[in-house]
Amino acid sequence: MSRASITGFLLFSCLLISVSSTIDNEFNCNCDDEGSWSIHTILECQRVSDFLIAVAYFSIPIELLYFVSCSNFPFKWVLLQFIAFIVLCGLTHLLNGWTYYGPHSFQLMLSLTIAKFMTALVSCATAIALLTLIPLLLKVKVREIFLRQNVLELDQEVGMMKKQKEASWHVRMLTQEIRKSLDKHTILYTTLVELSKTLDLHNCAVWMPNDDRTEMNLTHELKASSNNYGRSILSMIRMPDSALGTASGGRTEEAGALAAIRMPMLRVSNFKGALLNYEQNRALQQARKSAMMASQARNSFQKVMSHGMRRPMHSILGLLSMFQNENMTFEQKMIVDTLVKTSNVLSTLINDVMEISAKDNGRFPLEMRPFQLHSMIREASCFAKCLCVYQGFGFETEVQSSLPDLVIGDERRAFQVILHMVGHLLNMYDGGKTFIFRVFSESGSQGKNDRMLGMWKANAPHEYISVKFEIEISEGRSLSDGSISATHSLCRRHNSDEVEGLSFGMCKKLVKMMLGNIWISPSSLGQAQGMTLVLKFQVRPSYVEGLKVVLADDDDVNRIVTKKLLEKLGCEVTAVSSGFECLSSLSSAGNSFRVVILDLQMPEMDGFEVAVRIRKFCSRNWPLIIALTASAEDHLCERCLQIGMNGLIRKPVLLQGMGDELRRVMQRAGEGL
Amino acid sequence: MDVLSHLHRQIADFTASLHREGFLDEQFTQLQKLRDESTPDFVNEVVSLFFEDCEKLVTNMARALESQTVDFKQVDSSVHQLKGSSSSIGATKIKNICIAFRTYCEAKNREGCVRCLQEVDHERVLLKNKLQTLFRLEQQFVTAGGSIPALQ
Numbered sequence: 001m002s003r004a005s006i007t008g009f010l011l012f013s014c015l016l017i018s019v020s021s022t023i024d025n026e027f028n029c030n031c032d033d034e035g036s037w038s039i040h041t042i043l044e045c046q047r048v049s050d051f052l053i054a055v056a057y058f059s060i061p062i063e064l065l066y067f068v069s070c071s072n073f074p075f076k077w078v079l080l081q082f083i084a085f086i087v088l089c090g091l092t093h094l095l096n097g098w099t100y101y102g103p104h105s106f107q108l109m110l111s112l113t114i115a116k117f118m119t120a121l122v123s124c125a126t127a128i129a130l131l132t133l134i135p136l137l138l139k140v141k142v143r144e145i146f147l148r149q150n151v152l153e154l155d156q157e158v159g160m161m162k163k164q165k166e167a168s169w170h171v172r173m174l175t176q177e178i179r180k181s182l183d184k185h186t187i188l189y190t191t192l193v194e195l196s197k198t199l200d201l202h203n204c205a206v207w208m209p210n211d212d213r214t215e216m217n218l219t220h221e222l223k224a225s226s227n228n229y230g231r232s233i234l235s236m237i238r239m240p241d242s243a244l245g246t247a248s249g250g251r252t253e254e255a256g257a258l259a260a261i262r263m264p265m266l267r268v269s270n271f272k273g274a275l276l277n278y279e280q281n282r283a284l285q286q287a288r289k290s291a292m293m294a295s296q297a298r299n300s301f302q303k304v305m306s307h308g309m310r311r312p313m314h315s316i317l318g319l320l321s322m323f324q325n326e327n328m329t330f331e332q333k334m335i336v337d338t339l340v341k342t343s344n345v346l347s348t349l350i351n352d353v354m355e356i357s358a359k360d361n362g363r364f365p366l367e368m369r370p371f372q373l374h375s376m377i378r379e380a381s382c383f384a385k386c387l388c389v390y391q392g393f394g395f396e397t398e399v400q401s402s403l404p405d406l407v408i409g410d411e412r413r414a415f416q417v418i419l420h421m422v423g424h425l426l427n428m429y430d431g432g433k434t435f436i437f438r439v440f441s442e443s444g445s446q447g448k449n450d451r452m453l454g455m456w457k458a459n460a461p462h463e464y465i466s467v468k469f470e471i472e473i474s475e476g477r478s479l480s481d482g483s484i485s486a487t488h489s490l491c492r493r494h495n496s497d498e499v500e501g502l503s504f505g506m507c508k509k510l511v512k513m514m515l516g517n518i519w520i521s522p523s524s525l526g527q528a529q530g531m532t533l534v535l536k537f538q539v540r541p542s543y544v545e546g547l548k549v550v551l552a553d554d555d556d557v558n559r560i561v562t563k564k565l566l567e568k569l570g571c572e573v574t575a576v577s578s579g580f581e582c583l584s585s586l587s588s589a590g591n592s593f594r595v596v597i598l599d600l601q602m603p604e605m606d607g608f609e610v611a612v613r614i615r616k617f618c619s620r621n622w623p624l625i626i627a628l629t630a631s632a633e634d635h636l637c638e639r640c641l642q643i644g645m646n647g648l649i650r651k652p653v654l655l656q657g658m659g660d661e662l663r664r665v666m667q668r669a670g671e672g673l
Numbered sequence: 674m675d676v677l678s679h680l681h682r683q684i685a686d687f688t689a690s691l692h693r694e695g696f697l698d699e700q701f702t703q704l705q706k707l708r709d710e711s712t713p714d715f716v717n718e719v720v721s722l723f724f725e726d727c728e729k730l731v732t733n734m735a736r737a738l739e740s741q742t743v744d745f746k747q748v749d750s751s752v753h754q755l756k757g758s759s760s761s762i763g764a765t766k767i768k769n770i771c772i773a774f775r776t777y778c779e780a781k782n783r784e785g786c787v788r789c790l791q792e793v794d795h796e797r798v799l800l801k802n803k804l805q806t807l808f809r810l811e812q813q814f815v816t817a818g819g820s821i822p823a824l825q
Contacts (some may be wrong), residue, residue: 601750651761
């Protein structure tokens with residue numbers, strides 16, 4: 001707004017001047033026009049310039065005032081003086097403008113004089129004031145420059161301090177890195193690397209004393225320098241002219257600034273905080289080492305066993321199997337069978353050693369399989385006789401003839417125990433005695449009353465027989481070959497205190513697993529005179545013996561053939577030729593039929609319908625239904641099972657197939673499935 | 674002794690030839706195993722029964738195929754029955770023809786069926802003769818004093 005007022009004032013003053021000049025021109029122009037450069041014109045110019053000067057002198061203070069009001073100028077009074085001076089000057093010049101023509105009035109002269117006088121006063125005062133002002137201004141300026149310099153310096157210092165702080169922070173973080181491992185070398189190397197990163201080192205090296213503390217060896221270095229000063233030997237560390245300094249200084253003649261740090265290697269006892277970790281770590285390492293050694297030992301043991309014992313056994317077994325295929329006499333065959341069995345036992349024992357050592361629980365499973373008891377007894381006797389003959393014993397055997405042949409049990413383990421018994425007893429004596437081997441059955445118990453097995457096989461008609469194997473050494477007639485008996489007539493007191501040995505303990509374990517019992521009957525002298533082994537075997541139940549079966553088939557040939565087949569298996573067969581007859585026979589004879597064998601494709605009522613009806617009529621105690629079919633449909637089996645049948649046999653019927661299916665169905669029914 | 678072993682060998686050779694020519698298969702051997710002391714004529718009975726059934730079925734099928742509108746379903750069921758019987762005594766050739774017969778029945782091919790039927794009949798006669806020879810030999814063997822298990 002002041003600017004606008006200033007410009008307004010300027011314009012107004014210009015207008016005023018022009019107006020006054022024209023008026024003056026009209027009043028005072030009584031001279032003649034001679035040319036442009038006459039006195040008149042000059043005087044006019046002077047006048048105009050006077051007025052302009054006045055205008056300028058009036059506008060300057062206004063500007064100054066404006067600026068003073070705006071800013072914060074320190075020396076206001078000097079400025080005001082200056083303003084007054086200028087204003088007065090302007091006034092003077094303005095008044096001068098009216099003094100160019102004619103006589104002047106008294107007031108005009110008076111005012112002019114006053115103005116001039118005032119102007120003189122003020123200007124003198126301003127001059128004096130300025131004299132004192134200028135040094136002050138200079139001082140202010142100098143201080144300003146000084147301050148600016150200070151600010152710059154401070155900035156620099158702050159920058160440096162920040163850098164130092166960062167470096168110290170990095171060094172503190174180092175400890176975290178170091179704590180990551182307990183290995184001395186890792187720690188030193190990590191320290192090297194981190195320090196050089198933080199402090200921006202050119203190179204960093206670690207020297208450690210050797211064992212005698214006579215030399216210092218360079219152990220870690222960040223950058224391998226080109227000149228390999230290798231492992232220089234020092235005696236002392238002293239700065240700056242130490243051997244260390246010169247050694248690490250490199251090729252340059254003058255050693256640069258050097259700083260060495262002595263780091264104490266902490267002993268465990270010195271530092272309780274790290275004790276636990278360190279100790280634990282060491283203990284763990286020890287444990288790991290010993291575990292590894294143990295497993296290595298076991299591995300090498302297994303390798304040796306496998307190589308030295310298992311492989312030869314495999315070769316022997318292979319050769320024996322080739323023997324078995326040959327045509328031999330009965331005795332030869334028996335001997336070969338015995339060989340095979342014995343080598344199987346040995347192979348089992350080797351496998352036991354190797355596998356039990358690998359497993360940690362020390363248990364091994366029994367393999368219950370059906371086998372022939374008669375042949376096992378025969379081979380055991382053969383084996384015992386061989387040994388007896390070799391050692392000069394007489395051999396007698398008594399085997400009960402009514403023992404069943406097909407039993408279920410672990411043949412290998414039973415044979416192993418018998419072999420042990422024989423060997424053990426024969427080792428006790430030197431010969432000249434008779435070895436009697438007896439096998440007979442104890443009264444077989446019905447499985448249903450056996451609590452141990454009854455728990456999980458409740459309804460199965462299992463029969464167990466207890467077989468007693470008895471071995472006895474008796475005084476008596478020895479072999480006819482007198483020489484052998486004479487030399488070995490002494491009774492070898494072989495470990496007489498130890499009637500039972502290590503292997504006997506193993507046998508006992510085995511026998512207990514097979515739910516049997518083994519004991520030694522001592523003689524009057526305290527030595528072993530006989531051994532008895534009682535084992536329980538499960539007689540293979542014949543599911544099919546005496547089974548009552550209804551057979552329904554419309555084709556006569558098929559019916560007769562299948563009936564004959566079933567009779568061969570031991571069943572009691574009622575054969576009918578249609579579904580109706582089948583149903584009537586079932587309902588008439590009560591529920592005595594256990595199995596119904598149905599041909600699926602019968603003309604009047606096919607097998608499926610018969611099955612459905614049977615299921616409807618006989619609500620409890622269903623007979624088992626087995627389907628016979630000649631078709632090769634895929635989903636027939638599922639269809640049969642859906643209807644409620646228990647089994648399926650495809651025609652043509654074979655003896656083996658029929659027997660297996662019957663047994664399977666009976667077994668499943670027996671187990672309650 | 675000489676006669677017995679001679680007869681034994683003859684029977685074995687003959688049976689082997691029957692097997693080789695494809696008249697009989699493993700099933701027949703199984704059948705022979707079912708024979709024992711109590712039922713020495715088991716195989717004979719079964720075989721004669723089979724041939725009776727076969728004849729009956731063939732006549733039925735011939736009649737069915739001669740009629741104007743052939744009831745293929747009935748023919749098919751008869752063929753099925755024949756196939757079952759022949760496979761249970763081990764008459765291989767007849768069984769194989771029956772398999773082909775069934776496909777013709779399903780395709781409702783009259784000429785094919787008639788042709789198959791004629792083949793079946795032909796084979797039946799052949800097999801009947803062969804087996805009758807075999808049984809005669811076996812009879813001789815038994816009268817000469819041989820025991821049946823030795824035949825197996």
